[in-house]
Amino acid sequence: MASVTASQLRSFNSLQRPEWDAFGRRNHYHFAVKALPGVPGEAVFFANPYNKHHEIIVPLLLEAFVNRFDEPGLIPQMGSNIEPFAPFTWSTTDESLAQAVSRRCQEIGIRRDLCDVGITTAEELRSAKACWTKWSMALVEEMAMFDLPDDGVENVEMSCGNCGFTPSMDKPLHPCSQCLQVSYCSRECQTTNAEAHLRECAPEID
Incomplete structure (x- = not known):
């Protein structure tokens, strides 16, 4: 990943930072590093859980906002008649990633x-995961049209039951040994989600 230039830093620091967007929704973004389905590599995934807008971002976090997410087409809350803006708040599910990004900033x-x-939050994560599933399924459909490799198709909807991490060759998921329906990227995530998952995992009583 490229280093931050002085120009990028100045541009990002000069962006307005409204608490609400032009449509009255919270200017909050969830981000995560996600393994791309069916192809090697990872992307930085951005989602606003409050307006359902989502994009898959590969450039630096700052550059994404300065350049209106570097994506073709109209992004509703960043239309040509609206000045680019920085997030009012942002978050991720991985505490170590949050600390690392904070330090680097x-x-x-x-x-x-x-x-x-x-x-x-759990509610924000549910919305973000729905955005990711929608986007990744669309990617798989496009791959099928061009007869590209689809090794990751079966894993598109699979992610860590606690933090939302998607599997990669370097870090696969491990299923719950009881139900085999929910998988986790680490023992820590499985332990954190144990109480919530127990209600779903417990065998039904006839």
């Missing part, structure tokens, strides 16, 4: 109010 000189990276 401080190191390179990001404005202080955006150096705090929160932890995504």
